Amino acid sequence: MAALEDVKLLLGITDADMDEKLNLIIFNAEKQVLAYLPEGTDPVPEPLQYIVTELAIVRFNRIGNEGMSSYSQEGESITYGDDIAPYLSAIQAWLSTQEKNNRGVVRFI
Numbered sequence: 001m002a003a004l005e006d007v008k009l010l011l012g013i014t015d016a017d018m019d020e021k022l023n024l025i026i027f028n029a030e031k032q033v034l035a036y037l038p039e040g041t042d043p044v045p046e047p048l049q050y051i052v053t054e055l056a057i058v059r060f061n062r063i064g065n066e067g068m069s070s071y072s073q074e075g076e077s078i079t080y081g082d083d084i085a086p087y088l089s090a091i092q093a094w095l096s097t098q099e100k101n102n103r104g105v106v107r108f109i
Helices: 002-011 019-034 046-061 085-101
Strands: 070-073 076-079
Touching: 002 019, 002 046, 019 046, 046 085
Parallel strands: none
Antiparallel strands: 070 076
16 A cells, blocks of 8 residues: 555654554545545545545544644644645545546537
């Protein structure tokens, strides 16, 4: 699975101790992206695969902070937004290219 290697590289993980957890996070990220694609689309198309990687990294970094929208401690403040929101325009752009490719041509003789 290329996504697993990409996520591990970006997180600086070199051993296989976290593979099971990372595979589950990647699986859930794929399902999150597929929820915005037409029914029956599976797997995530290659041009959108980077979104799965990015979402997996964000999710991994939030382990232990599930459900929190913000966190403050001793002057440090962290605010969590909607994970997929920054990628919705990329998903929509990909969808629009697919709609254009699916248009047929009718010719009358």
